[in-house]
Amino acid sequence: MEDVLRNTFGHKGFRSKLQEDAIREIIKGDKDVYVSMPTGSGKSLCYQLPAVLAKGRITLVVSPLIALIKDQIDSLKKVKVCAESVNSSMSEAERARVWEDLRKPLPETVMLFVTPELVAQPHFQEKLKALVAKKKIAHFAVDEAHCVSQWGHDFRHDYLKLAKVRPLMPGVPWIALTATAPKLVQQDIFNQLEFKKPAIFKASCFRKNLFYDVKFKENLTNPLRHLLQFLTDALAGNKNLPKGEKGSAIVYCRKKVDVEEMATSLTKLGLPARAYHSGIPRLTRAKNQEDWMTGEFSVICATVSFGMGVDKAAVRAVAHWSSPQSIAGYYQESGRAGRDGLPAKCRVYHSHSDRNSLQFLLNQALTKAKNEKQTQTANEALKELKVMMSYCEGTSCRHAGFAKHFGDSLKDCKKLCDACVDPKKLKEKVSAFADASASTRTWISSKEDDSDLYGGGRSGAKREGEYYAEDSEEEVKSKLALMRTIEKQFALRRKNAAPPPSEIDEDFSVIRSHQFTGKIKNLTNQSRKCHWERILGSLTEQAKAYIESHPESNPTLDNKMLWELASELEYSVFTSNRNLMMYNMNATTLKNSLAKDVKNGKTHANILENFRKQRIDEGDICETNTVELMPEMSEPVNEAVKSSFTKASSLLPKPVKEPIKNSFRSASSLLPESSFLQSQTPAKSPAGNADVEREEMLCDEPASALTILSEVEVESNPKTETRSGSRDENENDLQNSTHRVSPSPPKDDAKPRRKKPVHDEKRRRSSESKATFLDGHRDRMQMKREIAVMVTKELMPFMSSGKIGSRDIFKRLNQAVCHEFRNINKIPTRKHLQKVFVGVFGKNRVISDESCFLEVKKALSGFVASCE
């Protein structure tokens, strides 16, 4: 045995005691054997070595993918072990050659790799019987045995048929091999493969060379840059290594389209990456995999169809760009890191929208379940998702999370995950994320197609053949359905009539927190959905108008974004109104306002943001060293875009005029003359015009324009009620002051508002705070706001003293400075800014015109960098 280990396989010893023991047991050949060891721990050797020792007899190996089979055969050929396969990718002659060999009294073939589909074929079973009759089968090994379990994350229907061949081979011992599987899956494997009293070899799932953490996209200023940094750090050791030894990384994305986008974005940012998913032509896909394996490039962006059986040792990082669907799946995918035993990192970028999309899709599967089995499967998938979400949003040791799931006993890893390295910091992050979720927890995103959910996810049951088939037909259907709905809404909007309840009742996924509809007495889901549809109609029209008027930038309609935005806006009206009449009135006013904006050629801020992002992705907007995912109406956005910009505040219902705090009153009076406010606000405050001007000069933070203004007020008027000590308190006050832009009946405007009891007020505030949360990127937006406030405040005096030639230059300079600080993720202090402005204005420079401004802009990053 040791000879074969050394001389044939070239290993100095066994990888572990468990590997050795399992191999010994398999060689004995008197029992079925179950081997469960983490990815990369050397499971294959457990059947390969006994196969070599079983001279003259064949070991049959069932493997789920032809690609995987090919890899195995290639690596065995390298060590001169004769392994063959018979599968659909081979020519008739090749298959005949293999069968011919197998018929020989002493076949050369040591291992025969087959797919479960082939095993199910009668003609294969006939040949199998003949081989068994001649006692030519040594072992029957089932690789990736978790595929047999419906509770596994990668169920393959054809694996279920394997047990049918069991009676055809009495006395042949079976081997089931899988990476770590939970107890339930293990038992299911035994049941399905009819294992009786198997010998069990099970390793701990703890991978001591892997560091696990979770990042919350909503907490990050620029998640893409964050990922880029993560990958760059992980691959930093590559510099002095030859190509073949360079470390590499995998970025898993949920959908094929995300895979493509990610590969393009990373490449544009200077980290060459390629895509891998089943939609890519097979040859290109194979070339991408090959080039990644050989170190031509380091990063592969893929759906989960990539990786099974990929034996690349030096994977230094595995990132999941959105939350995986199950913890077992995540364990296996992330386990592709560090197969060489050296340190590697595994990270999930989690977000509310991922959580909600997954939840929505699985709920949908549950709703659509036609029989008890499907219901059970869907329920199980939901349970798995719950566990995965607890992993992402929990604060306990990540490794212990795996251990618990797989029935191991590990308590904590000490320092191999973010939870053990800095529990306090993680708790803060989780709580910031939870805060953001207050408004989105029950939000169910727009219809999504699950055909590409992490390469198929549980729907992977549908997969057949060698590659994960993906349902492009489904995708098309889903898109058509979406388009039909949007078209329907256009028609409805034109007729200005609500659809019959039966039609709208069919799907409330667009209505956020719809289970809370009872909050407003007599308000039905149908009614909410009807308002949502009308809002969506107007938004879609805005987007279409923009597309028509900007053919040069070739933007495309992002239906999903429009659905979500419509839901967001409807939800903000829903949470800020307390009776049916007010809800209906304000929802209608909102819709009218959006429609009016269409006429006036205005476009909602989020739509502009989306188009701008598209342009960034296209590479049209690419500022040196920066890719921004959030709206930055800065330099590269053309004037037309700027002028058609609709303030988010204009979408909020009418502000309460009288009983508000100073800061808010001033803020509301600073609002732009949007169609909505024009129709609602009878008179401006005396300070109105000046303030409007000042507001326009502020840095372009569309969704938070109002909030910025409130903050400016807070900063500049220490006596205002909202001013309080800490930044957090200010933030609360800020929100509260902003809430007051909630709708109220026109009659109330003239009367002072009756003071509510404290608990009522609290409840009102909390529901209103949900309403003000417009984009779910709270921390990032807050940082932007704070930068904008600081920069505006410090730049103002230069405007007043005539050092800035025009309002437009002020605005652009302000944007440019904000931009620089956002680039370095820093909220500047007064001192920082004073230093920057010494550089900008020198002793007595006046930035009077465009050329002057451009000159300053060029040097700006240097001034900002040196201000620290």
Ligand SMILES: Nc1ncnc2c1ncn2[C@@H]1O[C@H](COP(=O)(O)OP(=O)(O)OP(=O)(O)O)[C@@H](O)[C@H]1O
């Ligand atoms: N005893 C050993 N000594 C050194 N290297 C080994 C030993 N056993 C296996 N290996 C190597 O470890 C690597 C991983 O082995 P293998 O592919 O069998 O892992 P696995 O457990 O099947 O992983 P996965 O579940 O991802 O397929 C291979 O490169 C293999 O050659």
